[in-house]
Amino acid sequence: xxxxxxxxxxxxxxxxxxxxxxxxxxxxxSSGDKTSDRARLTELSTHLDxxxxxxxxxxxxxxxxxxxxxxxxxxxxxVRGVFRSFDPLGLRVxxxxxxxxxxxxxxxxxxVHAQVPRAGEIAVFNRSHYEDVLIARVHGWIDAAECxxxxxxxxxxxxxxVETGTTLVKCFLHISKDEQKSRLEARLADPQKHWKxxxxxxxxxxxxxxxxxxxxxxxxxxATPEAPWHxxxxxxxxxxxxxxxxxxxxxxxxxxxxxxxxxxxxxxxxVE
Amino acid sequence: xxxxxxxxxxxxxxxxxxxxxxxxxxxxxSSGDKTSDRARLTELSTHLDxxxxxxxxxxxxxxxxxxxxxxxxxxxxxVRGVFRSFDPLGLRVxxxxxxxxxxxxxxxxxxVHAQVPRAGEIAVFNRSHYEDVLIARVHGWIDAAECxxxxxxxxxxxxxxVETGTTLVKCFLHISKDEQKSRLEARLADPQKHWKxxxxxxxxxxxxxxxxxxxxxxxxxxATPEAPWHxxxxxxxxxxxxxxxxxxxxxxxxxxxxxxxxxxxxxxxxVE
Numbered sequence: 001x002x003x004x005x006x007x008x009x010x011x012x013x014x015x016x017x018x019x020x021x022x023x024x025x026x027x028x029x030s031s032g033d034k035t036s037d038r039a040r041l042t043e044l045s046t047h048l049d050x051x052x053x054x055x056x057x058x059x060x061x062x063x064x065x066x067x068x069x070x071x072x073x074x075x076x077x078x079v080r081g082v083f084r085s086f087d088p089l090g091l092r093v094x095x096x097x098x099x100x101x102x103x104x105x106x107x108x109x110x111x112v113h114a115q116v117p118r119a120g121e122i123a124v125f126n127r128s129h130y131e132d133v134l135i136a137r138v139h140g141w142i143d144a145a146e147c148x149x150x151x152x153x154x155x156x157x158x159x160x161x162v163e164t165g166t167t168l169v170k171c172f173l174h175i176s177k178d179e180q181k182s183r184l185e186a187r188l189a190d191p192q193k194h195w196k197x198x199x200x201x202x203x204x205x206x207x208x209x210x211x212x213x214x215x216x217x218x219x220x221x222x223a224t225p226e227a228p229w230h231x232x233x234x235x236x237x238x239x240x241x242x243x244x245x246x247x248x249x250x251x252x253x254x255x256x257x258x259x260x261x262x263x264x265x266x267x268x269x270x271v272e
Numbered sequence: 273x274x275x276x277x278x279x280x281x282x283x284x285x286x287x288x289x290x291x292x293x294x295x296x297x298x299x300x301x302s303s304g305d306k307t308s309d310r311a312r313l314t315e316l317s318t319h320l321d322x323x324x325x326x327x328x329x330x331x332x333x334x335x336x337x338x339x340x341x342x343x344x345x346x347x348x349x350x351v352r353g354v355f356r357s358f359d360p361l362g363l364r365v366x367x368x369x370x371x372x373x374x375x376x377x378x379x380x381x382x383x384v385h386a387q388v389p390r391a392g393e394i395a396v397f398n399r400s401h402y403e404d405v406l407i408a409r410v411h412g413w414i415d416a417a418e419c420x421x422x423x424x425x426x427x428x429x430x431x432x433x434v435e436t437g438t439t440l441v442k443c444f445l446h447i448s449k450d451e452q453k454s455r456l457e458a459r460l461a462d463p464q465k466h467w468k469x470x471x472x473x474x475x476x477x478x479x480x481x482x483x484x485x486x487x488x489x490x491x492x493x494x495a496t497p498e499a500p501w502h503x504x505x506x507x508x509x510x511x512x513x514x515x516x517x518x519x520x521x522x523x524x525x526x527x528x529x530x531x532x533x534x535x536x537x538x539x540x541x542x543v544e
Binding site: 059062102104105106107108109110113114116118119120121149153156157160161163164165166 | 429
């Protein structure tokens with residue numbers, strides 16, 4: 001594959017991965033002008049919509065987009081900003097909250113496996129099984145040995161998905177601690193955003209450094225050529241959307257969706 | 273563990289496994305007298321029912337029984353003969369037929385993972401993901417490389433289940449080709465059994481030897497200490513039920529279910 005501007009942000013081999021080498025405020029996919037960035041995003045959306053239509057018609061391959069990031073990092077915003085233009089017929093967004101008692105009664109990959117995309121479908125996971133090596137580790141619900149076991153189980157699980165026809169697009173929406181502060185303050189200041197405010201977010205914020213360590217280790221342990229991670233500088237919402245859309249454009253360019261051939265005999269049918 | 277009569281029939285290491293060394297007509301768990309065999313089965317059923325009750329109360333561990341075998345080998349009969357006495361609250365029987373279009377749109381383990389037992393539950397799989405390395409191989413739907421890949425994926429999948437608290441009991445109901453013949457003839461001769469007769473069973477029967485090879489290889493590739501196979505001589509239905517019940521008795525004897533401790537403070541509560 002020729003080098004692309006995405007290369008520095010695509011982690012296909014986690015060895016030696018250092019999250020602190022990435023600047024959350026960078027805007028490598030931005031033109032520097034918000035208006036032309038938005039025009040570019042509109043253009044990309046139209047293209048992605050066409051590609052998704054053909055991908056759905058194929059009814060064979062699957063696409064799974066995983067969005068991870070700290071509170072306020074823009075997971076919901078990415079769904080709205082990038083995926084809203086897609087045909088809902090072939091798109092399914094799945095939010096993973098704290099597991100229910102039904103879900104806790106199984107292994108942690110159970111509810112995730114149940115939601116993987118079907119042939120022709122694009123599924124977007126808003127949070128995912130990675131929470132089970134992030135919040136679970138930060139709060140000490142699992143020890144180091146269990147965390148390593150889960151990294152392996154996740155690699156095996158994702159390998160199964162890839163080997164059975166799923167393309168994985170794993171995105172870490174990378175924001176700075178300062179940006180989170182201003183977003184939380186904005187939520188508090190705006191009554192219309194109060195519904196998104198969870199007092200627990202403030203408690204989690206106190207674990208910021210532990211979360212960064214957990215993300216770094218999780219990405220390092222699960223970034224593979226078949227299931228790479230993407231670090232998305234996400235302090236700028238416009239840049240974040242643009243970059244995720246560019247990743248999808250590049251993904252479809254590799255997948256080359258094509259309409260399936262017509263069933264034989266169709267040309268002999270007559271409408272009476 | 274001390275040696276048990278089950279040892280020769282429990283395959284915990286598939287290396288060198290040879291199915292043709294097992295006699296489908298053997299009755300190692302039979303007393304030789306059908307009446308006392310049935311009395312023993314009743315006794316076992318009562319014991320298993322008690323054990324299941326405590327296992328369910330624990331709400332922590334999971335038990336998955338996988339029943340595989342040729343057509344007419346007695347999978348339905350085992351469910352009826354061994355599991356009917358269990359409390360339905362903690363028992364779920366899942367039949368896996370030819371995958372639906374919904375299921376085919378995902379990887380072959382998807383529908384299986386969705387049905388694994390929850391904490392405290394016993395699930396019985398009537399057929400399972402093993403069909404995907406049995407019928408799929410016999411009919412050449414997958415090549416040797418894909419079959420090996422699936423063996424590995426199945427080992428990883430079962431390893432995940434075991435590492436997350438599931439006990440696997442995998443049973444191959446072993447009947448002879450002659451016994452199948454007489455059971456198929458019996459189904460044809462009895463109008464009340466016609467609903468169980470599928471003309472396709474006759475077509476599958478022509479692949480008998482290929483199925484035996486496929487079973488041998490699948491068991492050899494997926495019998496591990498954590499997820500052993502059991503070869504159940506099943507030409508005798510009474511023996512088959514007795515042996516499966518003995519395996520369950522021995523499984524609970526290892527698991528030692530125990531009622532959980534009462535919540536603290538319960539003794540201070542008053543009923544007004």
